[in-house]
Amino acid sequence: xxxxxxxxxxxxxxxxxxxxxxGISFRVNxxxxxxxxxxxxxxxxxxxxxxxxxxxxxxxxxxxxEIIYKDRNLLTLSExxxxxIRGNEIAxxxxxxxSSLNPVFKVGAQLEEAILTHQKISKKxxxxxxxxxxxxxxxxxxxxxxxxxxxxxxGGMRQRVLIAIALAGNPKLLIADExxxxxxxxxxxxxxxxxxxxxxxxxMAIILIxxxxxxxxxxxxxxxxMYSGRVVEEGTVNDIFHxxxxxxxxxxxxxxxxIDGGHQRLIHIEGHxxxxxxxxxxxxxxxxxxxxxxxxLAVDPALSPRGEGHQAACVLTKEEFNEKKKxxxxxxxxxxx
Amino acid sequence: xxxxxxxLIALGTLLLLTVATLTAFWWLPVSPLEIDSTKRLNxxxxxxxxxxxxxxxxxxxxxxMAARVSLFVGLTVALIxxxxxxxxxxxxxxxxxxxxxxMRIIDGMLAFPSLLLALALVAALGGSVTxxxxxxxxxxxxxxxxxxxxxxxxxxxxxxxxxxKTSGVSDPVILSRYILPNVLxxxxxxxxxxxxxxILAEAALSFLGVGVEPSTPTWGNMLQEAQMYITxxxxxxxxxxxxxxxxxxxxxxxxxxxxxxxxPHAKEKIKKKKGLLKTPVSxx
Amino acid sequence: xxxxxxxxxxxSIIPVLLVVxxxxxxxxxxxxxxxxxxxxxEDSSPEAVAQLEAQLGLDKPMAEQFVDWLKNxxxxxxxxxxxxxxxxxxxxxxxxxxxFSLMLTSIVLTLIIAIPTAIFVxxxxxxxxxxxxxxxxxxxxxxxxxxxxxxxxxxxxVAVPIFPVAGYVPISAGVGGWLHHLLLPSIILATVxxxxxxxxxxxxxxxxxxxxxTKTARAKGLKExxxxxxxxxxxxxxxxxxxxxxxxxxxxGGTVIIETIFTIPGVGQLLIDSIHRRDYPVIQGVVxxxxxxxxxxxxxxxxxxxxxxxxxxxx
Numbered sequence: 001x002x003x004x005x006x007x008x009x010x011x012x013x014x015x016x017x018x019x020x021x022x023g024i025s026f027r028v029n030x031x032x033x034x035x036x037x038x039x040x041x042x043x044x045x046x047x048x049x050x051x052x053x054x055x056x057x058x059x060x061x062x063x064x065x066e067i068i069y070k071d072r073n074l075l076t077l078s079e080x081x082x083x084x085i086r087g088n089e090i091a092x093x094x095x096x097x098x099s100s101l102n103p104v105f106k107v108g109a110q111l112e113e114a115i116l117t118h119q120k121i122s123k124k125x126x127x128x129x130x131x132x133x134x135x136x137x138x139x140x141x142x143x144x145x146x147x148x149x150x151x152x153x154x155g156g157m158r159q160r161v162l163i164a165i166a167l168a169g170n171p172k173l174l175i176a177d178e179x180x181x182x183x184x185x186x187x188x189x190x191x192x193x194x195x196x197x198x199x200x201x202x203x204m205a206i207i208l209i210x211x212x213x214x215x216x217x218x219x220x221x222x223x224x225x226m227y228s229g230r231v232v233e234e235g236t237v238n239d240i241f242h243x244x245x246x247x248x249x250x251x252x253x254x255x256x257x258x259i260d261g262g263h264q265r266l267i268h269i270e271g272h273x274x275x276x277x278x279x280x281x282x283x284x285x286x287x288x289x290x291x292x293x294x295x296x297l298a299v300d301p302a303l304s305p306r307g308e309g310h311q312a313a314c315v316l317t318k319e320e321f322n323e324k325k326k327x328x329x330x331x332x333x334x335x336x337x
Numbered sequence: 338x339x340x341x342x343x344x345l346i347a348l349g350t351l352l353l354l355t356v357a358t359l360t361a362f363w364w365l366p367v368s369p370l371e372i373d374s375t376k377r378l379n380x381x382x383x384x385x386x387x388x389x390x391x392x393x394x395x396x397x398x399x400x401x402m403a404a405r406v407s408l409f410v411g412l413t414v415a416l417i418x419x420x421x422x423x424x425x426x427x428x429x430x431x432x433x434x435x436x437x438x439x440m441r442i443i444d445g446m447l448a449f450p451s452l453l454l455a456l457a458l459v460a461a462l463g464g465s466v467t468x469x470x471x472x473x474x475x476x477x478x479x480x481x482x483x484x485x486x487x488x489x490x491x492x493x494x495x496x497x498x499x500x501x502k503t504s505g506v507s508d509p510v511i512l513s514r515y516i517l518p519n520v521l522x523x524x525x526x527x528x529x530x531x532x533x534x535x536i537l538a539e540a541a542l543s544f545l546g547v548g549v550e551p552s553t554p555t556w557g558n559m560l561q562e563a564q565m566y567i568t569x570x571x572x573x574x575x576x577x578x579x580x581x582x583x584x585x586x587x588x589x590x591x592x593x594x595x596x597x598x599x600x601p602h603a604k605e606k607i608k609k610k611k612g613l614l615k616t617p618v619s620x621x
Numbered sequence: 622x623x624x625x626x627x628x629x630x631x632x633s634i635i636p637v638l639l640v641v642x643x644x645x646x647x648x649x650x651x652x653x654x655x656x657x658x659x660x661x662x663e664d665s666s667p668e669a670v671a672q673l674e675a676q677l678g679l680d681k682p683m684a685e686q687f688v689d690w691l692k693n694x695x696x697x698x699x700x701x702x703x704x705x706x707x708x709x710x711x712x713x714x715x716x717x718x719x720x721f722s723l724m725l726t727s728i729v730l731t732l733i734i735a736i737p738t739a740i741f742v743x744x745x746x747x748x749x750x751x752x753x754x755x756x757x758x759x760x761x762x763x764x765x766x767x768x769x770x771x772x773x774x775x776x777x778x779v780a781v782p783i784f785p786v787a788g789y790v791p792i793s794a795g796v797g798g799w800l801h802h803l804l805l806p807s808i809i810l811a812t813v814x815x816x817x818x819x820x821x822x823x824x825x826x827x828x829x830x831x832x833x834x835t836k837t838a839r840a841k842g843l844k845e846x847x848x849x850x851x852x853x854x855x856x857x858x859x860x861x862x863x864x865x866x867x868x869x870x871x872x873x874g875g876t877v878i879i880e881t882i883f884t885i886p887g888v889g890q891l892l893i894d895s896i897h898r899r900d901y902p903v904i905q906g907v908v909x910x911x912x913x914x915x916x917x918x919x920x921x922x923x924x925x926x927x928x929x930x931x932x933x934x935x936x
Contacts (some may be wrong), residue, residue: 371826376794399664410630420887441636441637441640442640444636444637445636445637445640445641445643446640446642446644447639448637448638448640448912448915448916448919449644449908449911449912449915450870450873450874450911450915451639451870451872451874452874452875452877452878453873453874453877453892453908453912454908456877456896457645457648457908458648458651458891460648460896460904461649461651461652461904463650479638489692516769533763534883537730537763537765539769540765540767541766541767541878544878545767545877545878545881545893546893546897547893547897548897556900560767560768560771564882566776567771567774567775568775568779569776569876574768574771575772577768578765578768578769578771578772581765581768582760582763582768583729583767585763585765586760586763587757589759589762589763590759591752593759612742621862
């Protein structure tokens with residue numbers, strides 16, 4: 001349904017051009033959930049915003065690639081044609097529900113605006129539809145809450161309103177950019193459940209962006225792992241979690257908080273992501289990779305197949321990688337003893 | 338880069354004007370006080386660049402000379418208002434009890450449009466350079482108090498202030514050594530703007546005939562006399578006005594420049610731009 | 622909620638008005654020497670001076686004078702003009718029409734120019750228009766009003782005489798003539814204030830333009846112009862209302878100058894005339910009147926602020 005081919009998104013800054021998305025290709029099939037995971041700064045949010053071209057322009061520009069939706073390249077569409085797709089065919093929800101609603105307008109008005117933008121219906125019908133949407137996303141007393149202002153809602157409730165706004169045009173694809181990051185853990189689970197339920201009801205595909213592998217494993221059918229503006233591993237949830245083929249993914253998994261660890265932490269891997277203004281020669285992850293060899297510092301590996309629909313960007317073959325992991329674990333066990 | 342150039346031009350203009358007016362007696366080819374009844378209201382010429390006034394005096398020389406009073410009034414008002422406003426603002430921001438009293442008075446004073454307050458005060462005191470300075474300082478310091486106070490209130494709960502308090506540093510030292518240096522930039526910005534406003538106000542008061550004594554050459558006094566001859570000698574009106582505008586514009590540009598250099602908002606914007614990349618610059 | 626807020630704000634202006642009264646009262650008593658002498662001239666007879674002192678209450682202790690004066694003010698008695706012997710309130714109210722007319726046309730003109738300018742500049746924020754606008758607003762704030770007025774009088778009074786450069790026609794004598802006489806003075810007052818308001822509006826719109834809620838609005842598929850004019854503008858308007866308050870102060874000061882130049886018989890001209898006549902009761906009255914008007918305007922603006930910002934209204 002959506003096909004992204006070799007997309008590049010770059011941002012002009014005073015210090016130079018940042019290659020935030022550096023040649024990414026993927027596809028999303030109708031009704032499925034594609035998870036995109038990576039550390040902050042990996043470019044996943046810029047990628048998500050690129051699909052609907054919501055990055056501020058300038059300084060952002062798209063020098064290469066195509067985004068094919070229903071046989072049309074979104075990058076070559078006029079602003080007017082693009083508007084017909086935004087909020088109608090493809091919708092988006094954002095990370096921070098606290099600031100994503102306009103504080104000076106009533107919630108109902110903001111929802112009606114989304115409905116009336118794409119549908120030629122009367123104000124009265126729009127109002128009716130808005131109440132239905134609020135009920136759909138689980139807001140109690142929907143009819144009365146239409147008259148409330150955003151600051152009278154909690155964070156979780158605001159995210160529900162934002163989801164309702166996103167659903168207003170019956171989108172075929174919903175892009176959710178870290179939809180639960182700003183919320184409490186219990187609320188997170190509710191919102192994720194809601195998304196799963198709505199996906200069934202509305203039959204839409206979802207692109208779910210998150211730094212949280214737990215969220216991804218719970219929601220996604222297929223997963224892209226992003227690192228410094230590129231996809232470094234792609235596969236089904238099982239491929240990523242159980243047949244990991246890339247040291248970066250493996251590091252992410254290792255840094256997952258344990259169930260007994262109490263509260264959730266953000267992913268932490270030793271070192272920093274590379275400076276996107278001046279990416280290193282060779283593999284971008286090499287400076288932080290526990291298995292890096294001299295080859296890794298010189299050769300920049302492309303994605304290569306590891307199985308049916310599973311690819312990874314690493315010079316190590318599947319067998320070599322498994323060998324290295326075993327060695328590493330053995331050393332670690334030694335250390336523990 | 339462009340902004341840097343703008344600030345330099347503004348600073349250069351002000352310095353040039355100051356030096357020119359202070360040394361005017363040595364280099365002016367024609368004394369601005371020399372009356373020549375044969376050359377009344379002559380247009381600009383090689384001998385008289387800005388033309389002559391109704392007494393045949395050189396307008397260029399007068400315009401240069403008049404800068405003395407205008408700059409002096411502006412600078413003095415800016416300094417007095419800044420000192421008064423800073424002291425009261427620091428006290429109001431730091432001591433809650435004093436805050437209530439000071440702010441009631443400040444709110445009352447801010448209820449007057451500043452030009453009007455100055456006008457009323459000059460009306461009561463009588464027009465002279467000293468009284469203009471008193472009246473304008475009195476009219477402009479409440480704004481400074483308000484700005485300093487809100488800056489102090491924002492700082493007050495900062496950890497290093499709390500730490501200094503608990504370790505027994507005396508209040509005057511906290512105010513002068515800890516807080517003052519950190520609220521300096523809004524003070525400088527506002528001080529520059531007061532400088533500019535005071536020049537405009539002095540000119541306006543003199544123009545209205547309630548300002549500096551008519552015998553003292555100021556831009557406002559020149560324009561008041563020029564008004565009568567506006568149709569037959571427009572140059573008489575135009576040049577002193579340009580002088581006011583250039584001076585005030587230079588000051589406003591400098592103030593703006595300082596604000597941009599120190600403004601936490603401006604810095605935030607740069608950070609936000611960087612934050613957009615979400616790339617922590619690697620610690621190489 | 623709004624009612625409570627209104628009452629709270631109304632109560633809060635009482636101390637402000639009290640301080641205003643003290644300052645206005647002290648203005649006359651700052652005068653070096655005996656005000657009665659100043660009013661009557663130095664070669665006046667002692668009897669005349671004594672009589673005037675009694676009339677003005679100058680022979681009583683200062684505190685007592687203040688209390689008497691305050692009592693009179695509360696009952697609407699501002700004293701008598703020394704010049705015309707009419708009640709000061711009458712003298713002032715006879716002059717209110719032109720001043721309020723000038724204020725009204727100026728503020729309307731200012732907003733008509735400032736709001737579209739700011740929106741247009743923000744819409745084209747990545748072009749040279751933006752730095753150009755910033756410089757222009759600085760220049761606007763640096764022009765001496767009275768000088769600009771002189772130039773326009775020269776231009777329109779002499780070169781292209783399409784606008785009258787003096788006098789005033791009340792609105793009751795026809796809106797056309799009223800506007801015709803007020804347009805030139807209003808343009809001058811607006812020139813200075815447009816820069817201030819448009820600049821503030823632009824700054825707050827730029828703050829708002831990349832906020833998350835505008836992203837939501839764009840993601841809905843709204844036109845950029847709708848995003849700017851509806852979502853960005855509505856938020857930027859809130860902080861800008863405070864600057865409108867400051868603008869009113871500038872306008873009130875400016876009208877004094879402009880009325881004098883254009884010989885508009887308003888409160889400002891009355892003030893300048895009274896200063897030259899040393900008519901202290903009228904000076905006091907005018908200053909008090911303008912301050913009270915300004916306080917009330919600011920009160921209205923505060924209420925408008927609350928009306929625009931639901932976060933305050935429902936707090």
